[in-house]
Amino acid sequence: MNFRGKQPSARALLVAATAVWALASADVAMAQDAGSDDTAAAEEDSDAPAIVVIGTRRTDRSAVNSASPVDVISASEIQSQPAANMLDVVKNVVPSFFVPQNTISDASTFVRAPSLRGLPADNILVMLNGKRFNRSALVQVYTGGDTALSFGSQGADISSIPAIAVGNLQVLRDGATAQYGSDAIGGVLNYGLRDDTGFEAQALYGQHYEGDGETWQISGYGGIGLGDNGFISVAGEYYDSEGTSRGVQRPSAVNFANQFPNLADQLPNYPGPVQIWGSSPSHGWKVVVNSEFEVSPQATFYLFGNFANSKADQSFNYREAVTTTATRFNGTSSSTGTLSANSAFRHPIYLTACPAGNATCPSGGFVRDANVFNFTELYPAGFTPRFVGETDQAIGVAGIKGSLDSGFTYDLSGSLARQSLNLSMYNSLAPSYGPATQTEFQFGKLIQRELNLNLDMTYPLDMGLASPVTLSWGAEFRREEYEATEGDPQSYGAGPYAVQDLYVQTSPGVYAYDSTVTMPPAASGYGGTSPTFAGTSSEKSWGVYVGAEADLTDRLSMGIAGRYEDYENFGSATVGKINALLEVTDAVSLRATAGTGFHAPSPGQNNVQVLTTTFIQGNQVQVGTYPVTSDIAQFYGATTLGPEESTNFGAGIVIKPSNNFTLTADGYSIKVRDRIGISQTFTVSAADIVALPSLAGVGEGGSVQYFTNGFDTLTRGIDVVGTYRTGLGDGSLNLTLAYNYNKSKVTNFDPGVIGPTQLIDIKYLAPNHRATFSANWEIGDFAINFRESYYGEWRDSNDYPIREGNLSTGAIIDGQHFGAKFITDLDVSYTFADKYTLTVGANNLFDTYPDKIAATVNNPIYDLTGSISNGSIYPRPGGPFGLNGGYWYARIRVKY
Known part of the structure; x- marks a missing residue:
């Protein structure tokens, strides 16, 4: 099934039909509004604005009368997405939310890092039922376009939340550190859990047009009442997704x-590509429990939690067994x-080791003779390591809340959370261990633990x-712990053949020095945690806040908040916020916010140690990221991390001329100072290893990097959201248009931390322009959902830099420009026997792909395959909508 050839004409017809449909519906609406008061009243009741619980402590605010901009995304909109990952669900419906596909990006493939308004994942506060959700176990240290906007961050992993458990998602597009504490610089995502009674089950099957990526997803929800005083509900999901492949065979293969030819079938993945560019196969389960019970008219006990497990198996880069040549084109010449x-x-x-006691062949040396071992004995045609990540998530929250007749309210709660990421690899080797090498490795676990105690009144x-x-x-106490467990010794160690001084025999018993050869330390592809860096680090903090909100007049509402937090490892921070809403007329309101914020460095950022493999001109080298407190990082100039600090300003307008039409436009400016990033890489020399022997784990020619406060950014943009509800025929029609313009730039930086590629990617990796138009038409037992998404031009300078002149001497001037695209999603549902709904649909209906990688000096295209040397033809991050192309699916839903 392939619509690529029909895309322009089909899309033009569909978009034109949608425009006519929207205009026609406006005329129908005016006719109906004139003579159908009962219908209008029914629609108003059924679509009453959801109460906003984020960004305010009042209980009478909605999205249209909130002083801070809030998007309320319904359960039906979230559940209508066929994606198994909550990251992709939010990406499809929130224009300012960006997350790449992450094809081959080390552990960042298992925990993808999103961005909201161009800010990193740990500048977004995630909440579950208004309570802080824990961070992931992974600190993003992979260097590439996949993580460029969240490089060095440690944010929450929302992929563990099943869509069927969500009652609504409220997205606060405003800084809220003064209200909720560290991390809420860019905004807040609050997942409100379902509390309804009844039973619901869903089953989904889908696959991509290319015939791969087959996905099964089964989910269910059950809620029961506990008399008249409470409820308990359980929601769960199981999914199994096959991988996709959108590359071609590497020219070397x-x-x-x-x-x-007699060894061709020994190539990895034969007869397919030796290196897979696409989504990694994965499977897992997710569970959410939610409950409340009123123990008295003034007190309600609540308990909820989220538990999940996921496992993915990622292709790494192919390791060639022989050196070959091929013709390539760099954009101007071959x-x-x-x-x-x-x-x-x-x-x-x-x-053969040097003979004992021989003065001409010293101890520790080797004789260059025919007694050798070649890794072709293990992998005759080379090898492609497979990297495995298993994530376990658990968070539990318990509390008691209530109110008195005076209006006083209280909420006392505590939460415990733990996420672990267990990393392993197979089909690999540890080169410096020679014939004793393992082919499978355990790298150890990364574990994040959190305790939160809150009192809100x-x-x-x-x-x-x-x-x-x-x-x-109110007040809050937090304790975070970050632990790394030890990996297999070969996963991080330098074996006996890491450095071989070779000698040749010139006469009986006499040897002469010949040469020195080396093999990289650790496993090929990744490095486990060594005993030196295994262990637990922690951070305790406490904070207090105060706030006040009121309608000063019938037309003017204002709010103010302040917060003080103290951290045991870096000191204290005081932040504040003020906002206001002015109703100019009954139909037009103006709103504005101003505030300060901060993000405290996490124990993970302070203490992470990761060793990864990269290739420089075909040479495999190790890149080590080390804690700022380590002797390795301090050898290269590391200093103590401090907090990021921000200043946020926002101003907007709300237009609501009728109950069925709303338009909001909000501009913003976010300045973040002392952003936490990762330093430049420092190349390890032989002299460095002599001066600091612990550098042997990186090896000569490898590199070292560490966390540091190194740059300031300024982010400016505007969000526009319009909604229109009307009737069409005998049914109801809901139209939504959402647009985001966002642009970040680095205003001040340390050249030792930020390079020219990062300057470009921070500004352009996420499209500066993003828009979605969606329409939902329900008529009788049928429902049609249509969404057209626009993704503006974007660039990736980290992976596809454009330089003047030669690779070694040219100055980086830009990243490749990838063109703007439209993506169409469409589904049709039919409900029968009241309780059963069948849905068939397609995401990326017209099979749109990002632009192909262009031939440049840095990334020449090989004639053999039409790809760059690693076999990829599309940008490795996948861009803002991915590189898998069209996806069709069918879903059956049963609800009682």
């Missing part, structure tokens, strides 16, 4: 098969390119204003 063998295959392991104080003043105050 084509050469190998031609030169050694040349012959060398496709080098991996360093594990470039020379053998020499097994409000009291309405009548001061003769248009409304009582809602006073709010």
Whole structure:
């Protein structure tokens, strides 16, 4: 099934039909409004604005009369998405939310890092039922376009939340650190859990047009009442997704098969590509429990939690067994390119040790003779490591809340959370261990633990204003722990063949120095945690806040909040916020906010140690990210991390001329100072290893980096959201248009931290323009959902830089421009026997792909395959909508 050839004409017809449909519905609406009061009243009741619980302590605010901009996304809109990952669900419906696909990006493939308004994942506060959700176990240290906007962050992993458990999602598009504490610089995502009674089950099957990526998803929800005093509900989901492949065979593998046809079937993944560019196969389950019970008229006990497990198996880069050549085109001319063998295959392991007590062949040396070991004995055609990540998530929240007759409210709660990421690998080797190498490795676990205790109170104080003043105050205690467990010794160690001084025998018993050869330490592909860096680090903090909100007049509402937090490892922070809403007329309101915020460095950012493999001109080298407190990081100049600090300003307009039409437009400016990033890489020399022997784990030619406060950014943009509800025929029609313009830039930076590629990616990796138009038409037992998404032009300078002149001397001036695209989603549902709903649909209906990688000096295209040297033809991050193309699905839903 492939619509690529029909895309322009089909899309033009569909968009034109939608425009006519929208205009026609407006005329129908005016006719109906004139003579159908009962219908209008029914629609108003059924679509009453949801109460906003984020960004305010009042209980009478909605999205249209909130002083801060809030999007309320319904359960039906969330559940209508066929994606198994909550990250993709939110990406489809919130224009300012960006997350790449992450094809081959080390552990960042298992925990993808999103961005809201161009800010990193740990500048977004995630909440579950208004309570802080825990961070993930992964600190984002992978260097590439996949993580460019969240490089160095440690945010929450919302992929563990099943869509069927969500009652609504409220997205606060405003800084809220003064109200909720560290991390809420860019905004807040609050998932309100379902509390209804009844039973619901769903089953979904889908696959991509290419015939891969087959997905099964089964989910269910059950809620029961506990008399008249409470409820308990359980929601769960199981999914199993096959991988996709959107690359081609690597030119080096084509050469190998031609030169050694008898070994061709030994190539990894034969006859498919030796290296897979696409989504990794994954499976897992997710469960949410939610409950409340009223123990008295003034007290309600609540308990809820989220538990999940996921496992994914990722392809790594192919390791060539032989060196070959092939013709390539760099955009202006053709040349012959060398496709080098991996360093594990470039020379053998020499097994004969120098004779004991021989003065001319010293201890620790090796004799260069025929007694050798070659890794082709393990992998005759080279190898592609497979990287496995298993994530376990658990959070439990318990509390008691209530109110008194005076209006005083209280909420006392505590939460415990733990997420772990267990990393392993197979189909690999540890080159420096020679014939004793393992082929499977355990790298250890990364574990994040959190304890939160909260007390929140409000009291309405009548001061003769248009409304009582809602006073709010409270306190919070937090403890975070980050633990790394030890991996297999070979996963991080330098084996006996890491450095071989070779000698040749010139006469009986006499030897002469010949040369020195090396093999990279650790496992090929990733490095486990060594005993030096295994262990637990922690951070305790406490905070207090106060706030006040009121209608000063019938037309003017204002709010103010302040917060003080103290951290044991870096000190304290004081922040504040003020906002206001002015009703100019009954149909037009103006709103504005101003505030300060901060993000405290996490124990993970302070203490993470990760060793990864990269390739420089075909040479495999290790890149180590080390804690700022370590002797390695301090050897290269690391200093103590401090908090990020922000200043937020926002102003907007709300237009609501009728109950069925709303338009909001909100501009914003967010300045973040002392952002936490990762330093430049420092190349490890032989002299460095002599001065600091612990650098042997990185090895000569490898590199070291560490966390540091290194740059300031300024983010500016505007959000526009319009909704229109009307009738069409005998049914109801809901139209929504959402648009976001966002642009970040680095205003001040340390050149040792931020390079020219990052300057470009921070500004352009996420499209500056993003818009979605959606229409939902329900008529009788049928429902049609249509969404057209626009993704503006974007760039990826980290992976696809454009330079002047040669690779070694040219100055980076830009990243490749990937063009703007429209993506169409469409589904049709039919409900029968009242309780059963069948849905068929397609995401990316017209099979749209990002632009292909262009031929440049840095990324020449090889004639053999039409790809760059690693076999990819599309940008590795997938861009803002991914590189998998069209996806069709069918879903059956049963609800009682």
